[in-house]
Amino acid sequence: LGAMALGMFYWNFPVARTFLGDGGSTLLGFLCMSQLSMDCGVFFAKTPVPVLFAVLFLIGGVPFIDTAVSILRRVLSGKSPFTPDRGHIHHRLLDKGVSQTAVLLLLSAAHGLCIAGGYVLLVVAGS
Template sequence: MEFALKNFFVAAPLLFLWGLCITPLSISLSNRYRIVDFPGERKIHSSVTPRGAGIVLWLGFLLWCLFAVKAHPAVRLIGTGSTFIFFSGYWDDMKTLSPLARLGIHLFAAVFFLWSVPLPPLHFAVCLLWITGMTNAYNLIDGANGLCLLMFITASVLSSALGNTTVFLSLACLAGGVLYWNFPRARTFLGDGGTTLLGYLFSCFFIYTASPVLSTAKTVELPFLLLLAGGVPVADTLFAIMRRLWRGVSPFSPDRGHIHHRLMDKGLSPFWTVILLAFFQAAVVSLGIFLFRARLI
């Protein structure tokens, strides 16, 4: 059941203002406790930048959950899972958490939510891999100012056409408030806590919304549909894994082969790289949404 439209017009501006007005507090907190990102070979920023804006997204989402839980009981599970996701990433922002430990937490959070979704066993397994992959994909795509947030906003706005419109648009407004501080000039970064949180939230709410289609889709076509719905972050992550395995290195090892790196290495500015990838994201996700909607007819 949807929120009443009048409630959306209250929640959306408040979420946007939350992101816009609370982010400066997270910047001060990150500077005070040295939760910062230093310039490096694979990075485009040239100065030390705070990276704790993910806490704004997490707290804003939990506040929204209190508002939305009656209409959408699934937010209890997603809110709990997102807390595991956020804290594992936030811990990694402050100290080092092994990739396998993070992967285990991401799988647990995905399973925690998916137990509430009626899916056949094989569909459950595919969706489990997709949510876990999306959680990490949004982290890997975060290599240029505003890129991760725009990937999330674009996908959320387009996915609202499937249903749960006010849910997707409200979350897009929350991310939009933080975007002001991250693009085109980054006064703060999301950090791993924020990027993985966005990937988890989008993938869970997408599964929650599209579950009637997912449960009837053929097993062979389900990965293709979800690949399109995942858009640029999923495609970039798949290519990164294949590239690293081909080179005989760990799929978790960092490199400068991501699509945004390649575009900037070709001479495209960081600003136009982000804008171009946002258009690609819109095109790919739109195709995925079209195919999902076609199955509903």
């Protein structure tokens, strides 16, 4: 799974040269969250379930928040939540003149902070 993600990173940094597509990105996301869910259930069986859900939410981090905000924004504006637009976080940053590399680094850092927060929560609540 990690090799698959690193392979995509290799071919898409610094500028995208290949496209994962909806099917590939859905599969990759599903496999990542399935693995995390199973790992949490096996290794952290004594941790309260609400804490595990919070940890999974934090590990999902930026992509989860971006998807939720996009769906909510579209529904509140009377549009279909399945209609594409340029309202995602990365599009907004690119439209403001931020470079692709800076957007990648910024969102990666934000996601890293979410993951670190999930880990801290797991360690604190699990002990």
